[in-house]
Amino acid sequence: MELLKLSNQLCFPLYALSRKITSHYLPILDKIGLTYPQYLVMLVLWEENGISVKELGKRLMLDSGTLSPLLKKMEDRQVVKRQRSKEDERMVLIYLTDDGMNLREQAMEIPEAVKCSLQLTYQELEQMRSLATGMLEKLREIELVKSN
Secondary structure, three states, X not given: OOOOOHHXXXXXXXXXXXXXXXXXXXHHHHOOOOOHHHHHHHHHHHHOOOEEHHHHHHHHOOOHHHHHHHHHHHHHOOOEEEEEOOOOOOOEEEEEXXXXXXXXXXXXXXXXXXXXXXXXXXXXXXXXXXHHHHHHHXXXXXXXXXXX
């Protein structure tokens, strides 16, 4: 086995797969006026409205340099609002607006539409999600050990 062949790398098929899967989301998200990163933010906020920017970044694995302009655009579009915490002025909380909450109803069809677009069964989808989630958890543990 040649170690430096592209076909023998772990990173490339994961990178290419991520890009291909994301490309299946784009036309579906375009119908409700969201970009893929904005959709990820909305998913978190639909689960937990009023989350700190720091926690949002942690959940999405995004740094503040990436997240801040994204949130600014979403605020300009009036789907979220940023508000300083009353308990700690240094903390900025992100809340859904009424428009942001209403987008949830339109977004309900997205997972099924993407599954169909990718031509995957529920079992295949769950296997892929489980494997990817397990790998992410393992990498988080490794990073945690390295940072201590």
